[in-house]
Amino acid sequence: MASMKRVSGLDTHITRRDFVNGVAIGFGALLLGGTAAGHAQQAARTPVVSPDEDWYGYGGVGDYRLSHGNTPQAMAEAHRIRDGISGSGLGDPVSTEEYDLVIIGGGMAGLGAALEHMKQRREGQSCLLLDNHPIFGGESKENEFNVNGTRLIGPQGANGFFIPGEVSDIESASGDPRYYAELGIPREFEYRGWTAQKKPLRFCQDNYGYLVRGLQENTSVGHFFNHGNEGVWANDMWQQELANTPLDPKARRSLLDWYGTGANIHFVSDDQARKWLDTMSYKEFLEREQGMGAEGAKYADLFLAASCGLGSDVTSAYAAYQLPMPGLNDPPSPSSKRNSFPGGNSGYARHFVKKLIPEAITGEDKFEDIITGRINFNALDRPGQPIRLRLDSTAVSVSHVGNPADSERVEIVYRRGGKQHRLWAKGVVMATGSWINRYIVKDLPESHATALGKFRHAPFLVANVALTNWRFLYKLGITAAIWDRTEGDFGYTCNIRNPMQVGSYQPPLDPNQPTVLSFYTPFYYPGLPIEQQVILGRAELLSTSYANYEQKIIRQMIKLFGAAGFEPAKDVAGIILNRWGHAYSVPYPGFYGGAGDDPAPRDIIRQGYGRIAFGHSELDGLQHWGPAADEGRRAYTQVKDAI
Numbered sequence: 001m002a003s004m005k006r007v008s009g010l011d012t013h014i015t016r017r018d019f020v021n022g023v024a025i026g027f028g029a030l031l032l033g034g035t036a037a038g039h040a041q042q043a044a045r046t047p048v049v050s051p052d053e054d055w056y057g058y059g060g061v062g063d064y065r066l067s068h069g070n071t072p073q074a075m076a077e078a079h080r081i082r083d084g085i086s087g088s089g090l091g092d093p094v095s096t097e098e099y100d101l102v103i104i105g106g107g108m109a110g111l112g113a114a115l116e117h118m119k120q121r122r123e124g125q126s127c128l129l130l131d132n133h134p135i136f137g138g139e140s141k142e143n144e145f146n147v148n149g150t151r152l153i154g155p156q157g158a159n160g161f162f163i164p165g166e167v168s169d170i171e172s173a174s175g176d177p178r179y180y181a182e183l184g185i186p187r188e189f190e191y192r193g194w195t196a197q198k199k200p201l202r203f204c205q206d207n208y209g210y211l212v213r214g215l216q217e218n219t220s221v222g223h224f225f226n227h228g229n230e231g232v233w234a235n236d237m238w239q240q241e242l243a244n245t246p247l248d249p250k251a252r253r254s255l256l257d258w259y260g261t262g263a264n265i266h267f268v269s270d271d272q273a274r275k276w277l278d279t280m281s282y283k284e285f286l287e288r289e290q291g292m293g294a295e296g297a298k299y300a301d302l303f304l305a306a307s308c309g310l311g312s313d314v315t316s317a318y319a320a321y322q323l324p325m326p327g328l329n330d331p332p333s334p335s336s337k338r339n340s341f342p343g344g345n346s347g348y349a350r351h352f353v354k355k356l357i358p359e360a361i362t363g364e365d366k367f368e369d370i371i372t373g374r375i376n377f378n379a380l381d382r383p384g385q386p387i388r389l390r391l392d393s394t395a396v397s398v399s400h401v402g403n404p405a406d407s408e409r410v411e412i413v414y415r416r417g418g419k420q421h422r423l424w425a426k427g428v429v430m431a432t433g434s435w436i437n438r439y440i441v442k443d444l445p446e447s448h449a450t451a452l453g454k455f456r457h458a459p460f461l462v463a464n465v466a467l468t469n470w471r472f473l474y475k476l477g478i479t480a481a482i483w484d485r486t487e488g489d490f491g492y493t494c495n496i497r498n499p500m501q502v503g504s505y506q507p508p509l510d511p512n513q514p515t516v517l518s519f520y521t522p523f524y525y526p527g528l529p530i531e532q533q534v535i536l537g538r539a540e541l542l543s544t545s546y547a548n549y550e551q552k553i554i555r556q557m558i559k560l561f562g563a564a565g566f567e568p569a570k571d572v573a574g575i576i577l578n579r580w581g582h583a584y585s586v587p588y589p590g591f592y593g594g595a596g597d598d599p600a601p602r603d604i605i606r607q608g609y610g611r612i613a614f615g616h617s618e619l620d621g622l623q624h625w626g627p628a629a630d631e632g633r634r635a636y637t638q639v640k641d642a643i
């Protein structure tokens with residue numbers, strides 16, 4: 001079976017020769033980032049989103065093929081809400097149901113709320129979880145390819161993890177360790193062996209670790225610099241102390257200074273750190289407080305934008321403190337290994353769902369079946385089961401009946417299949433982000449409405465490229481690439497993982513065999529205000545057609561890998577785009593409350609009101625799966641007594 005999608009004819013009109021002769025432009029420009037003037041021009045463009053094949057593109061095979069990134073349908077519904085053309089005023093609902101608890105949002109936070117409800121529910125209590133996509137998981141979903149009979153799975157978004165420690169008491173634990181214990185997630189995993197007889201290549205086990213200072217050395221990373229006509233590769237540049245790069249000596253010294261700086265300041269408490277660091281950006285911390293050159297902050301942009309949406313100019317130094325960033329932390333030990341399930345954190349979402357609705361994933365309640373089994377969609381939303389999960393359902397209006405302080409129930413209106421439906425609930429968990437909550441929660445107190453308006457969300461694109469082989473990477477001696485982005489380029493980084501082996505899912509690790517090359521692509525425009533950066537990013541993400549992205553990706557691959565023998569027609573089997581319009585809540589300076597004593601916006605939202613509580617990863621500042629589930633769990637406990 002050859003269920004793959006060839007790139008659409010690109011090979012016929014772009015060759016390496018065309019490329020070198022001028023299809024691509026702007027060699028030798030900036031190390032990272034583009035020009036503010038160019039971006040300001042782009043800002044005038046209006047995002048065009050049409051729910052057709054040309055925008056959404058190929059989705060791969062398997063259960064996730066119809067849900068990669070934000071679907072056009074989910075976005076169209078969201079835009080109707082934003083434009084005020086959805087809601088309870090639009091005619092009578094075609095159905096009405098009553099539940100004790102309604103959870104809105106089927107990502108890690110919503111699943112965390114549902115798991116806690118499952119444990120604490122009283123006999124007979126009912127719960128409905130709504131999500132606006134065709135499959136659960138939110139940003140923790142997967143793509144699947146079939147390349148000439150080889151099954152390949154890759155993450156759509158959230159993808160990697162460190163293995164947490166054991167806990168002795170689940171109830172007092174939180175975050176990742178708690179859910180490992182609660183869901184019985186194993187701590188030992190199998191990866192493909194790599195024989196060094198071939199070439200001593202090192203592989204990242206996720207799509208993230210190769211960007212992290214200290215862990216980058218565990219991967220064979222090539223940095224591509226725009227230099228001369230063809231560009232220059234510098235492999236393992238940090239191990240070589242940048243001696244193999246075309247950077248001038250001053251830039252090298254400045255970058256090495258930054259890279260080599262450990263925890264320069266010791267804070268007596270986390271609160272002391274927050275009060276000072278949250279008043280400045282990481283860039284200000286490095287350059288103003290530490291007197292470092294500009295190169296460190298520019299390089300840090302890559303890592304920060306991959307972790308929290310935008311670069312060092314608009315990310316709080318306190319967020320950088322919580323990450324292993326130079327100047328604020330020592331590098332992690334190189335022995336700390338990142339891991340990734342075949343579909344990234346989809347593996348966690350599937351563990352939650354298996355626990356909530358055992359028949360939802362075929363097979364037994366064991367790791368192998370949970371990770372590789374098929375979804376049984378019919379089992380998700382059966383009448384009478386304690387927790388029902390309803391997909392393709394967009395909540396458009398949520399409000400108390402009467403005054404929130406003494407209301408007896410909440411009315412929820414949602415849209416499904418073009419029709420409006422009504423729910424009554426005694427309690428509601430909004431496991432959705434502020435970008436939508438501020439439109440759909442209709443009776444917000446002013447404090448909450450103001451706080452919701454203070455979040456800023458950056459978009460993100462994960463492009464998974466199925467390859468029939470990766471001989472061109474092998475020839476270059478790399479498994480991950482980071483490039484010196486210049487005008488006209490696509491993305492910043494890409495890599496292939498050493499794929500986890502799970503039961504019958506045994507993907508190869510051989511340059512002559514298929515693999516998935518993942519481009520994790522943020523949108524950041526250094527120097528512009530945060531509001532402009534996120535609008536520009538979304539405009540670019542949403543206004544680019546699938547065919548256009550396909551071209552950009554292939555051109556970028558020709559630029560990087562053409563000289564090493566990359567041939568799109570033979571090497572690319574299919575490309576899936578996963579577009580996330582509001583991927584990350586950006587922890588800008590002040591996000592955590594800054595130096596003041598007033599509650600941060602996230603703490604106001606965490607208070608909830610009446611019978612409605614809020615729990616989403618955006619409240620954490622650094623979005624991560626365990627804390628996301630904790631936010632959902634906390635929100636559930638706030639409404640528990642009301643249901």
Ligand SMILES: Cc1cc2nc3c(=O)[nH]c(=O)nc-3n(C[C@H](O)[C@H](O)[C@H](O)COP(=O)(O)OP(=O)(O)OC[C@H]3O[C@@H](n4cnc5c(N)ncnc54)[C@H](O)[C@@H]3O)c2cc1C
Pocket residue numbers: 074104105106107108109110130131132133137138139140156157158159160161208345393394395396431432433436440460462520580583584615616617618623624625626628
């Ligand atoms: C590219 C990328 C990489 C990441 N990498 C990692 C990683 O390696 N490790 C990690 O731990 N985390 C990572 N994250 C962070 C990730 O966001 C969190 O770990 C977690 O998955 C977020 O869960 P959530 O439930 O808070 O939000 P979401 O995943 O956003 O879930 C919210 C759900 O609510 C739905 N929804 C929205 N509006 C409505 C409505 N009106 N009606 C019904 N449903 C609605 C949404 O569509 C979505 O399905 C990454 C994120 C991105 C974008």
